[in-house]
Amino acid sequence: AQTVTQSQPEMSVQEAETVTLSCTYDTSENNYYLFWYKQPPSRQMILVIRQEAYKQQNATENRFSVNFQKAAKSFSLKISDSQLGDTAMYFCAFMKHEMDSNYQLIWGAGTKLIIKP
Amino acid sequence: DSGVTQTPKHLITATGQRVTLRCSPRSGDLSVYWYQQSLDQGLQFLIQYYNGEERAKGNILERFSAQQFPDLHSELNLSSLELGDSALYFCASSVGDFNQPQHFGDGTRLSIL
Numbered sequence: 001a002q003t004v005t006q007s008q009p010e011m012s013v014q015e016a017e018t019v020t021l022s023c024t025y026d027t028s029e030n031n032y033y034l035f036w037y038k039q040p041p042s043r044q045m046i047l048v049i050r051q052e053a054y055k056q057q058n059a060t061e062n063r064f065s066v067n068f069q070k071a072a073k074s075f076s077l078k079i080s081d082s083q084l085g086d087t088a089m090y091f092c093a094f095m096k097h098e099m100d101s102n103y104q105l106i107w108g109a110g111t112k113l114i115i116k117p
Numbered sequence: 118d119s120g121v122t123q124t125p126k127h128l129i130t131a132t133g134q135r136v137t138l139r140c141s142p143r144s145g146d147l148s149v150y151w152y153q154q155s156l157d158q159g160l161q162f163l164i165q166y167y168n169g170e171e172r173a174k175g176n177i178l179e180r181f182s183a184q185q186f187p188d189l190h191s192e193l194n195l196s197s198l199e200l201g202d203s204a205l206y207f208c209a210s211s212v213g214d215f216n217q218p219q220h221f222g223d224g225t226r227l228s229i230l
Contacts, residue, residue, distance in 0.1 A: 035218055043205055044119075045160075045221035091159065104150075104173045105219060109159045 002027045004094050006108035013082055014116050020067075021077045021111045023092030029053075033095045034068070034075045035105070040088040048090070051075065079113075087115045120144065123208050123222035131230050135196040138225045142189055142210030148172070149191040150219060151183055152207040160207065166191055167213055195227070203229045 003026045013019045025034070036048040051059045051068050058066050063083075067076045079086055092108040120143035128136055142149050151163040162175035166185035177183075180198075185191040195202060205226050209219035 037221075043154075043226075044223055045207060045209070046119075047218045047220065050218055104162060104165060104175070107160045107162075 002029070002094055002096060002106045004092055004106050004108040006090075006092055006111050008111045009109075010112040010114070012114040012116055015082060015084060017082055018078065018080050019082055019113065021079075021090050021092075021113065023075045023077070023108055025073050025075065025092075025094050025106075027073070027094065027096065029096045031096070034066075035093040035095070036064070036066070036075075036077045037091045037093060038086075038088045039091065039110075040085070045091075049077065082115045084115050084117060086113065088113060119220040119222065121146075121208060121210050121220050121222035123206075123225050125225060126223065127226045127228070129228045129230060130198060132198055132200060134198050135194065136198065136227065138193040138195070138206055138208075138227075140191045140193070140208030140210075140222060142191070142208075143220055145212060146210035146220070147189065147213040148211045148219075149185055149189070150209040150211075151177075151191070151193050152209065154205045154207060154224075155201075156204070163193070198229050200229050203227060 005024045032053045034051045038046045038048045049061045063080045065078045089110045091110045093105040122141040124139045147168045150165045152160045163177040165173040180196050183193045205224045207224045209221045211217045211219045
């Protein structure tokens with residue numbers, strides 16, 4: 001069974017700093033997808049970034065980028081030039097490449113990120 | 118705006134009661150997922166429907182049931198409610214392709230008194 005581990009329950013950094021959130025996963029699959037979701041205090045769930053396992057290039061979305069290490073089963077999220085609006089819970093999620101339309105996400109426990117002014 | 122609509126936004130009821138939560142997926146999305154998030158907890162996957170059929174089941178209690186209708190909207194029915202059922206219930210939808218992310222609604226906050 002797949003598992004997703006986020007080892008940092010809470011982190012805090014100063015505004016404008018760079019912060020990296022860690023995520024590791026366990027799977028025997030070769031084809032899968034990885035996601036980072038953000039949940040601000042409003043409790044909405046917002047997709048931040050996604051990575052296809054077959055792609056070697058790390059995904060990037062503006063200030064958000066990932067460091068995907070397939071052999072190490074690691075999928076960290078880097079936030080550059082952090083802003084107060086980045087304060088949120090961040091969830092790492094895994095989806096395996098199923099053939100029976102089962103697109104279930106496996107979720108990590110989340111990391112609470114606080115950006116201080 | 119994710120395009121996923123959940124109603125109602127808030128629901129307050131008493132133990133033993135039954136409620137129905139409704140979700141309208143994004144236009145064109147065939148898959149609907151239901152999640153439960155208790156206070157300061159991660160997401161607990163409950164159930165997934167794909168084009169009207171149940172596709173995957175997570176930690177869903179027998180007191181809970183769901184369905185997806187021909188117009189693809191979905192309802193989550195919670196019965197014999199207990200205090201521990203108080204949580205934020207999310208609906209998410211996706212196209213149904215492997216690499217497509219799930220888009221979440223704003224959630225329904227259920228409070229059991």
